[in-house]
Amino acid sequence: MNRTLISAAFLVALLAPAAAVAGPIESACNRSDRQQSSRALCRCIDSVADNTLTRSEQRRAARFFTDPDEAQRVRMSPTRGDNEFWARYRAFGTEAQRVCSN
Template identity: 40%
Template sequence: MRNFILLAAILSLAACGGYRKAARDVGPDRTTVIRVKPQPSAPGTTTAAIVPIRTASGPISRACMASDRKARSTTRCGCIQAVANDMLSSSDQRLAVSFYDDPHKAQVIRQSDNPRHETFWKAYSSYAEAAATACSGA
């Protein structure tokens, strides 16, 4: 059954031209890419569920793609940006982008006694956890 669902998802993506064409049809800010994620149903068996991955373009997505990280991809970076759009203000996103060029800056902000930095760090920590969860399979 799992193979059948996976085959159906692949064929439906192939019929529409793949996820890149579908992304162009939906729009640049919020697109949906489909992935198949195994779901435990009973001991010893699994079922598959189609889980949408939202993506977006923005400053974090561009910084992610410009980085030298091996795990970067347009889908993963777009997913991270979509989560950032939901959880971080535009000024918080600009500050987060600076961490790509200067990772030590994140440590400085985290340890700062500045109330603005403390507020930012709480929001950024929540965002990082949400992005890790939402984009782990992207």
């Protein structure tokens, strides 16, 4: 019985559409009040984030949608970790703009 339950759970996870689970960037983008945003654009940006940022970096970057001042604090931060994150975040932004622009 236990094996059957595990197998069934595995099948459900395997067959469930991956797009149904939005990442942190897509969720934040969809909740934003930016006029230019659309579900397709947010999905595209999230896809780029999946390829360029770690999951924790995505969560951190998603906070910039609701707190743009946080982005400025990170950008101006003197710490090595923030500077390294900012470099990856900028690379993500450049790639998202290249891939997702119309």
